[in-house]
Amino acid sequence: xxxxxxxxxxxxxxxxxxxxxxxxxxxxxxxxxxxxxxxxxxxxxxxxxxxxxxxxxxxxxxxxxxxxxxxxxxxxxxxxxxxxxxxxxxxxxxxxxxxxxxxxxxxxxxxxxxx
Numbered sequence: 649x650x651x652x653x654x655x656x657x658x659x660x661x662x663x664x665x666x667x668x669x670x671x672x673x674x675x676x677x678x679x680x681x682x683x684x685x686x687x688x689x690x691x692x693x694x695x696x697x698x699x700x701x702x703x704x705x706x707x708x709x710x711x712x713x714x715x716x717x718x719x720x721x722x723x724x725x726x727x728x729x730x731x732x733x734x735x736x737x738x739x740x741x742x743x744x745x746x747x748x749x750x751x752x753x754x755x756x757x758x759x760x761x762x763x
Contacts, residue, residue: 713750
């Protein structure tokens with residue numbers, strides 16, 4: 649039974665990969681399809697310009713702190729339910745680590761918008 653399941657799983661996976669490859673093949677290589685789209689206007693510059701790394705770092709910092717805030721929400725919703733001191737200490741330690749990380753990012757200058 650287990651071997652038959654693996655064989656069926658293999659063929660379904662292989663079939664989906666082949667289907668994705670067939671559907672993903674580009675057939676129209678015209679100039680219009682290969683050019684960048686800028687609100688219906690002709691492209692003003694090359695689309696392969698250097699990307700500012702500071703915006704990328706700021707976005708990653710936002711995602712990290714956003715996920716960690718989402719991890720704190722269940723604790724905040726269950727504060728009055730009688731948490732043990734161990735859980736409170738762990739959450740407090742987690743918040744302290746977040747604050748130290750935020751302070752480090754601020755001192756490093758990663759949170760500055762101006763260049």
